[in-house]
Amino acid sequence: MALMTGAEYIESLRKLNTQVYMFGQKIDNWVDHPIIKPSINCVAITYDLAHDPEYADLMTATSNLTGNKINRFSHLHQSTDDLRKKVKMQRLLGQKTASCFQRCVGMDAFNSVFSTTYECDKVHGTHYHENFKKYLTYIQDNDLIVDGAMTDPKGDRGLAQGAQADPDLFVHIVEKREDGIVVRGAKAHQTGSINSHEHLIMPTQAVSEGDKKYAVAFAIESDAEGLFMVYGRQSCDTRKLEKDADVDLGNKKFGGQEALVVFDDVFIPNDRIFLCEEYDFAGMLVERFxxxxxxxxxxxxxxxxxxxxxxxxxxxxxxxxxxxxxxxxxxxxxxxxxxxxxxxxxxxxxxxxxxxxxxxxxxxxxxxxxxxxxxxxxxxxxxxxxxxxxxxxxxxxxxxxxxxxxxxxxxxxxxxxxxxxxxxxxxxxxxxxxxxxxxxxxxxxxxxxxxxxxxxxxxxxxxxxxxxxxxxxxxxxxxxxxxxxxxxxxxxx
Amino acid sequence: MRVGVKFCGGCNPRYDRSGELDKILSHFEKDSDAFAADHAEKGKALFGFAKEGGAYDVLLVICGCNNQCASTDDYTFGKKISIGETGNIPMVVRLITEYRDEEAQGA
Structure with missing residues (x-):
């Protein structure tokens, strides 16, 4: 599939059945909601600039997995030149939006999961790296947005994952089946989660052997059963609801977005699992991301x-x-x-x-x-x-x-x-x-x-x-x- | 002669890159009034954005600063003209004119 345009990206969001809540209500048409829309516009420009000859050199790259031209946000860095161009692309997008454009977390998750799964497989004989390469090829081929999600609610900062009064304060495995796992918990402060097609979940901190059920990384569709999101309100956000809102917004078109993402016993199939109780690699993944x-x-x-x-x-x-x-x-x-x-x-x-x-x-x-x-x-x-x-x-x-x-x-x-x-x-x-x-x-x-x-x-x-x-x-x-x-x-x- | 135009990514350009291109194009209006060349014509400098995998007689690379980080790996080209700051229009026009005339004379 060719690189999407911003308009095509926005249309693709309409096909999702993502469960979004805000101000105590379920928001059915979140794509056109005036509070959420500026954050969607921000992501859309990451698509549009990839088609613009003036910016394509930074906004696109050649996939090492397929040889195809892809959006740089889905790229695995192949050189220090790629790393520099990533930073330059981010500067460019900051200039164009004056906002958080939300797509970096996915890119950073791709690169850290790619290298960590390779090393984990070597030690544990697992097959996460191949799983991940297939997954990333799917993301690149379809030019999708992925929220790289790391931060758990964390509860009492003085206690490890398993010592919390509520075990759900860190995402963890609640059931292992032949065809996959079931996870529960939440990720907080998730940048761009609502307008992402997918989520790539990682542990939030190093994990000890006794807490190995918290050493879990996986990918999941944003509208999967059991998954919902609560929009994080921002200072002055209701100005966007005012009639003919323009000057008072300061930045009418663009904005950022964060949300709480809740997993209430969500099933993850085996081919979307990238870490499952290999607690000795949780710290590496966190550090690299x-x-x-x-x-x-x-x-x-x-x-x-x-x-x-x-x-x-x-x-x-x-x-x-x-x-x-x-x-x-x-x-x-x-x-x-x-x-x-x-x-x-x-x-x-x-x-x-x-x-x-x-x-x-x-x-x-x-x-x-x-x-x-x-x-x-x-x-x-x-x-x-x-x-x-x-x-x-x-x-x-x-x-x-x-x-x-x-x-x-x-x-x-x-x-x-x-x-x-x-x-x-x-x-x-x-x-x-x-x-x-x-x-x-x-x-x-x-x-x-x-x-x-x-x-x-x-x-x-x-x-x-x-x-x-x-x-x-x-x-x-x-x-x-x-x-x-x-x-x-x-x-x- | 096909001239492929390639921009750097524009993270912090020190001048208006597309404006600079417009000024360069204005010197070749007699050659072509359309910026979409996908063919070559002897004795004329026909400009168009360089396309991935494309072959060009001249690749004109317009970069926003002297780091000139634009990648040209995706193209094949005979000659390359790369600029990283404003004030190079006379040089660019002179070179493209020379290349065009050389080609017309079968050099």
């Missing part, structure tokens, strides 16, 4: 940062402040921080290496340094954007006020729209609405619906800051550094 995903943030957040920096520069123009030296310096600082993140994404890619299975893995230390910076720099970038924007970003009237014909009974006999337009104009040659639009855009990223992706996801997505610090400690090669110091200092033990 986390590594890839920490690399991802060195691309996607940079692209969103590019748009935010542009917005800050525009609002400075509209405010008439663009020549002030401190404004120029703040824009330089934002750029410096943003490009530093990009440096990390490119560096961990350039230092990648082949796994035993043949696909390429990023440098784990540099990827963790990348993500650690991402837990901090976007906050500073957005703080500087707010600084440049000014307080009007959060105090201005609504779009309805600016467009209102309602006459105000005062001496001037102006309408509400005329009054607000008059008093919120910046420089004379820029329409007030343009100024409102760019301020609402910054608001959207700073504390509106897109803050989910740009701020808190930067903090906790792909692992919270402490998770990276643990990996940095493991990979930091401290013993060798001590030896270097001893040699220079003339210390002989």
């Amino acid at each position: 986390a590594g890839y995903h920490r690399q991802s943030y060195g691309g996607c957040k940079v692209g969103v940062g590019d748009v935010l920096i542009g917005a800050a520069a525009l609002v400075a123009d509209y405010n008439g402040a663009q020549k002030a030296s401190h404004i120029k310096d703040k824009l330089i600082e934002m750029t410096h921080l943003n490009e530093t993140l990009y440096c990390c994404g490119i560096a961990c890619s350039a230092e990648g290496y082949p796994t035993e299975a043949g696909n390429y893995q990023i440098d784990l230390l540099l990827a963790n340094v990348c993500k650690q910076n991402v837990t901090r720099f976007p906050y500073e970038i957005v703080r500087l954007a707010e600084d440049i924007a000014g307080g009007l970003m959060v105090t201005m009237p609504s779009q309805a006020d600016f467009r209102s014909d309602l006459k105000i009974p005062t001496k001037s006999d102006l309408s509400l729209g005329e009054w607000t337009t008059k008093f919120f104009k910046g420089v004379a040659d820029v329409p007030t609405e343009n100024r409102m639009r760019i301020l609402r855009f910054i608001e959207n990223i700073a504390l509106g619906a897109s803050a989910v992706g740009y701020r808190t996801e930067s903090m906790h997505g792909a692992g919270s800051p402490q998770a990276q610090r643990i990996m940095i400690a493991r990979q930091g090669n401290l013993a060798a550094k001590k030896e270097l110091a001893k040699v220079i200092a003339g210390i002989v033990d």
Whole structure:
């Protein structure tokens, strides 16, 4: 099958019977729901740009499994060049959407499951790698979206999986049959889960022998029996339900999406199982997925940062402040921080290496340094954007006020729209609405619906800051550094 | 002469790549008024987006920066012209004109 277009992707979602709940209700037509639609548009653009000659070099790749042209999001990285192009593609899509475009989790899951199953099979004599290659070929051939799902609800963080008061707080096997397994549990914070055709489930953390029923990885259709999703609400989300919503949304077309995905005794056939109680490989799978995903943030957040920096520069123009030296310096600082993140994404890619299975893995230390910076720099970038924007970003009237014909009974006999337009104009040659639009855009990223992706996801997505610090400690090669110091200092033990 | 046009992926282009292409094309309007060449014609430079597996007399690679990371593995071509920054239009026009005229003269 040829690469789908965005429109074809959206139509393909209509054929699914995915069970979606939001605001206490079942949502039957979730494809056209105004709160969900922007996140679907984001994924759709990953399809459309693959057909555009201006972007196809990044958006497509040649499958090592079939030799066919595929969307890069379904690709197994075959070189460090592929790893770099992944980051560049993510930056591009961040620029085009100013949102989380949700497709990276699937790509990162493909690459980590591919290499882990290969090594697991070698040790345990299992056949997961062949299962997975067949599965991925099916995904590539049909150009499908897969939600790579790792994070369990986790309950009491001080307890291991099996010690929880409720055993369902981590996805686990409840029954083993001849033809497959039955699983129960949930995955939380799942990016793009509702608008994915499939889910690829992985353990959330290392597993001990006593908890081996939690060492499970598998693929499942998003509309499988026993599976349902609860949409995660976002700041200012109900603005999307307002009549003629436009300016106040800040980003009318695009947005991110997260959901709780529940498995209430879901059957998984044998050919879709990629780990089943081989607890000694759960940690490897987690570490590899986390590594890839920490690399991802060195691309996607940079692209969103590019748009935010542009917005800050525009609002400075509209405010008439663009020549002030401190404004120029703040824009330089934002750029410096943003490009530093990009440096990390490119560096961990350039230092990648082949796994035993043949696909390429990023440098784990540099990827963790990348993500650690991402837990901090976007906050500073957005703080500087707010600084440049000014307080009007959060105090201005609504779009309805600016467009209102309602006459105000005062001496001037102006309408509400005329009054607000008059008093919120910046420089004379820029329409007030343009100024409102760019301020609402910054608001959207700073504390509106897109803050989910740009701020808190930067903090906790792909692992919270402490998770990276643990990996940095493991990979930091401290013993060798001590030896270097001893040699220079003339210390002989 | 077939000229296949290939863009890099455009992650952070330092100039308007498609605008640059339009300017280059404007120098060859007499050769062809349609940007969809799928055939060769002696003495004319006919442009079109390079297609996977396609063969071109000249592959024009327009990259957004000097890293010039666009892959050209999927094409066969006689000559390649690659640019990574704006300001190269005279050079590109001169080269394509030279190649076109050489081909017309049977060189």
